[in-house]
Amino acid sequence: MKKEHPLFLCIKNSYLGQSWLVILLSIFFGFTLSGVQAFLQEKIDTNKSNQSMRIVPTLVPGAVTGKSVTVGDLTVYEALNQNNKRAGWVIPARGQGFADKIEILIGLTPDASSLSGLSVLNQKETPGLGSRITESSWLSQFIGKGTTDSLTPTKNPVPSKNEIRAITGATISSFSICQIVNENVKKFRAELRKQQADP
Amino acid sequence: MSKENPTALERFIWGIIPENPIFRQVLGTCPALAVSTDIKAALTMTCATAFVLICANTIISLIRHLLKPHLRIVVFVLTIASFVTIVDYLLAAFYYSMSLQLGPYVPLIIVNCIIICRCEVCASKQSVGVAISDAIGQSLGFGLALVSMASFREILGSGTWCGFRIMPDSWPNWVLMLLPPGAFFVFGFLIGAVNWFTSLKKNKSS
Amino acid sequence: MDLIGLFLLAFNATLINNYVLHYFVGICAYIGVSKRIEMAFGMGCAVTFVMGVAAMLSWSAIYFLLQPGAPLTSFIFKTIHPGSDSVVNLSVLNSIVSIFVIASSVQLVEMYIRKFFPALYKAFGVYLPLITTNCAILFACIEIMKHVGKNAVEPWGLDKALLLAISAGMGFTLAIVLMAGIREDLENADVPAPLQGPGITLITAGIFAMAFMGFTGIDRGLAVLFGR
Amino acid sequence: MLLEISLLAGLVMLLLALFSGYSLGWANKTFHVEVDPKIAQVNHVLPGANCGGCGYIGCADYASAIVLQGVSVTKCPVGGESCAKKIADIMGVEVKQSWPYRPVIHCAAKYPDRLKRIPYAGEATCIAANLVSGIQGCVYGCLGYGDCVAVCKYDAIHIVDGLSVVDYEKCIGCGACAKICPRNIITMVPFKMENIVAIACSNKDFMNDVKSVCNVGCIGCKACERLSPIFKVANNLPSIDYNQYDPGVSYQAVVDKCPRETIIYVGKPSQKDKDAVSKEEVPKPVEAQFKTTVDSTEWRG
Secondary structure (H helix, E strand, C coil): CCCCCHHHHHHHCCHHHHCHHHHHHHHHHHHHHHHHHHHHHHHHHHHHHHHHHHHHHHHCCCCCEEEEEEECCEEEEEEECCCCCEEEEEEEEEEECCCCEEEEEEEECCCCCEEEEEEEEECCCCCCCHHHHHCHHHHHHHCCCECCCCCEEECCCCCCCCEEECCCCCHHHHHHHHHHHHHHHHHHHHHHHHHHHCC | CCCCCCCHHHHHHHHHCCCCCCCCCCCCHHHHHHHCCCHHHHHHHHHHHHHHHHHHHHHHHHCHHHCCHHHHHHHHHHHHHHHHHHHHHHHHHHCHHHHHHHHHHCHHHHHCHHHHHHHHHHHCCCCHHHHHHHHHHHHHHHHHHHHHHHHHHHHHHHCEECCEECCCCCCCCCHHHHCHHHHHHHHHHHHHHHHHHHHHHHHHHC | CCHHHHHHHHHHHHHHCCCCCCCCCCHHHHHHHCCCHHHHHHHHHHHHHHHHHHHHHHHHHHHHHHCCCCHHHHHHHHHHCCCCCCCCCCHHHHHHHHHHHHHHHHHHHHHHHHHHCHHHHHHHHHHHHHHHCCHHHHHHHHHHHHCCCCCCCCCCCHHHHHHHHHHHHHHHHHHHHHHHHHHHHHCCCCCCHHHCCHHHHHHHHHHHHHHHHCCCCHHHHHHHHCCC | CHHHHHHHHHHHHHHHHHHHHHHHHHHHHHCCCCCCHHHHHHHHHCCCCCCCCCCCCCHHHHHHHHHHHCCCCCCCCCCHHHHHHHHHHHHCCCCCCCCCEEEEECCCCCHHHECCCCCCCCCCCHHHHCCCCCCCCCCCCCCCCCHHHHHCCCCCEEEECCEEEECCCCCCCCCHHHHHCCCCCEEEEECCCCEEEEECCCCCCCHHHHHHHECCCCCCCCHHHHHCCCEEEECCEEEECCCCCCCCCCCHHHHHHCCCCCEEEEECCCHHHHHHHHCCCCCCCCCCCCCCCCCCCCCCC
16 A cells, blocks of 8 residues: 555544544534525515414405514514405414413404404314314304403303313313413503504 | 345345345334334334335445445444434424324434344445445335334234224233233244244255 | 423423324334333433433534524624614524534434443444434424514523423433333334334324323412412 | 535535545544454355344354354254355364254153143243243143144154154254243254254253152162263252263263163164154044133133
8 A cells, every 4th residue: 555644644534534434424414404495584584474374364254365563573474455455464372281281363353453364283182082172163152252361261052251171171261262362462552552552 | 245246136125035124134223112102103204214215325325435444433424424314304394294203213213223234234335236235125124124024013012903903892901912011922932933944944955 | 490390391291292102203213112121211211311412512503603582692793783673584594504513413312322431322223314314303402492482472491491401302202112112022022014014103193192181270270289 | 606605515525525425534544443354254154144043143153153252164054064154164173073953952841741830821931931920730731732833844853742843854953942931941962973862851850849830750869870981960950061971972871870860862763763653543632622711510790
C-alpha cells in the first residue's frame, strides 16, 4: 500500500474515520429532507389553516368567508357575508376534556349576544360515549343560547333557558364543553366591549 | 430459516403467511395494535410501512459492502428515519385528515421492529432483487395482519367496514373493541388462531 | 415551577395514559422480556434511564437547533445571511435527530454497563440493543417534540420533558413487572397450546388495560381537588 | 432560500454525526472490554440451536464456558462428535472419548408401591401437584402426572402405572425432561455401555421413614458403598460417579447385594430381555378415562 500522508492516516483510523459512511449518509439525508420540506411545507401549512377556515362560514348564518382578525389579544375569525360585511364572529377555543384536550370553534352573532353555532375540531374522548359531543344533533342545542349567563348541563330531557341536555354516560365531556364555551365567550365579550369602548 | 438462503420468490411467499411478521414472528406489534381501529387507517399505515420498507431495503442492500459491523445499526436507523420523515410529510400534505388521525404513529414506523429486522437479516446480506422481494412479501404480510385485525375491530366496534354499514342498526356498538383492551384481546386471540391453524397443518402434513 | 402541574403530568403519564396499556408503545419488549420479575424490572429500569437521557438530549437538540426560529440555527443563519429576517425552520429533522440521539445513547449505555457492571450486563445484555427498537422511547421524544418551541401549544421546559420521560418509564416498568408476576404463575396454569407465549400475555394485558382504564378522569378530580 | 436551508440542515446533521461518531469512538476505546476471540469462533462452530442440552442457557453461554472455565468440549448433544472435534481443534485440546448423555429416572415406585397417597383432584400436572404438600408419602419421588411426557419432543418417555419410564431407543438426550421435572429426579448420565447400573431412588430419609412411605425406596444401608468405590452415600442416598464407571467390571454383585433392589440396569433392552418378554401378549391400549373431579356416586353440587 502506498505510503499515506500521516494526517490522512491519523484521521482514517481515528474515531471519525471509521464512521465516514455515517457522516456522508447524514449529510445526504439532511439535504434531501430539507428539499422535501421546502417542497411540501407550504402545502401542509395551507392544509392546517384552511381546515378551520372551511368550517368558519358554516357556524354563522349567512356567512360566506372568514377572515382572521385580532380583537384585544385574542386571534379570532370574523365571518363575512356576500358583500363583505361582518355577519358574526368565530372564536377558536381549547380546554381540558375528559381524556385529553378538546379544540372547538364557537360561532357568535355580530354583537356577541348569543351563540350562532358550535363545532368540535379535534378531541380524544372515549369513542362511542364522549365522542358523541361531535354529533350535530347535540351541538345544535347551543344555537340561540344567550351568552350573558353561563350554560350548565342538566340531566332532565327538557332543558330550561340556559341549560344543555348532557349526553348520557358522558357527563364530564358535556360539562367540559360548556365550561370551555362559558370561559372563552366571557373573555371574548370583555375584549369586544373594551375594543368597542375605544375604537 | 430452515434452509440456508432461500431464493427471492421463497422469501416473498414466506413473508406473507408462513413467516408473517406480526402473527408468526410477533414483530412490529406497536402500530398493529394502535392503528387497527378502522380499515382506512390500517391501509394507510400499511402503504406507508411498505414504502419505507422497500426503499430502506433497496438502499441498504446497495451499500451493504460498505457497512462496518459496529456502526451497522446507526446506518439502518438513519436511512429508515429519513424515509419515514418523507412519508410523514407526504401524508400531511396530501391526506391531512388521516395524518391527524394517525398522529404520532407515523413517525413510530422508524422503530417498527419489522423494518430494522428485515434490514439486518435480509438486506444487509442479500442482493437488491432478493431484498426488494423480501420487503414486498413482509409488507404484504404486515398489511394482511393489520387489515384482518382492523376488520374485526371495526365491524364489532362501530358496525361498519371501511365506512360501509355492515351490521344491522340494532347492533349495539361494542365500544370496548375500539378501546385499548379490545385491541389486546383481538390480537391475542388472532395469534392463538394462527398458531392453532399452523399446528393443525403441521400435524396433518407430518 | 408549579408542583401541582408537574405532579398531574407525572400521574397522567404513569397511570392514566400508561405508555404500554393506553398508547400501545413498547409492546415488543413487553411480550418478550416479561418472563421473570427481576429481568422485567431490570429492563424497566434500563428503559427509564435511557428514556431520561434521550428526552434530555432530544429536548435540547430540538430547542436549540431545530424548532422554527431556534436560537443557535438563526444565529448561524444571521452570520451567513446578515439582514434577512426569515424564520429558520428545521423541524423536518426532528425525527432523525431524536432517533439518532436514542441510538447513540443506547450504544453508550450498553458500553458503559458492559464495562462497569458486567453482572448486570450478563443478566439482560441481550435486551439492551432491543431497547433501541423499543417504541416507547421514540414515542416519549415525539410527545416532547410536540411541546417544544415558541409556537407549540403549551411549551414545555426541560423540567417537564424530563419528568414526562421518567414517569412514562416508571409506568412502563410498573406494567411490565405486573405482567411478569402474572406470567410466572401462568406456568402452573393449564394454558391451551395455541395461546401459549404471546397469545396469553396479550389477553392478560387486555385485562390490565381494562383495569388501567379505571384511572381515566382521576386527574380531573385531582385538579379540582387542588383548586386548579 | 432553499439552498441556505438545505446547507443549514446538512450542517446540523454533520455536526450531530461528528459529535456522536466522536463520542462513540471515544467510548469504544475507553470502555473496551477485552473479549477472547476464541469465544466467537467456538460459538460459530456450535449448531446455534440454543436447546440447552449442554446444561447452559445457550450456545454463546456454553462457548464462553468452554473458553473461560475449560468445560469439556463434548457436552453438546446436538452437535455430537463432529462439533466436539471442531471445538477441540480451536481450543487445541485433544478430544476425550465422548459418550451419549441419556436421562435416568431416580425413582422405581409405581402407584401400588407408594403409600399414604391421598385422592388428589387438582391440576393434573406435576408442577402443580408438586405444590400440594402430602400428596403422597414420599416427598422426593415421581408424581406421575407426565410433565416430562408433555415436554419430550421425541415421544421417548411415558408414564407406566404412575412412574415415568424412558424409551432409550427413541431418546436423543436433549435433556428437556431433566429440566422440566419439578422434583429433579431425572439426571443426564453418560452411557459408557448399552445399559449401565443406576440408582432408582432419590429418597434421603433413613430406614423406617422410607419404609413407611414406599415399598421399594432405598433405606440408606450403605451396602453398595462397601462393595464398590464408585458408589458414594450422602445423607442416606447413594450416587454413582459415572466418570469412574468402568465398563469392563460387572456390577452384578452390587445389584444382587442391594436389599431393596433399587440398583437397577437402565439403557437399551438387551436381546436377552427382549426374548424373555416376547411371549407375553401386549396389554390392550388403555383409553383415557377422563379424570372428572365429580363422580356419579356423591354429587356435591
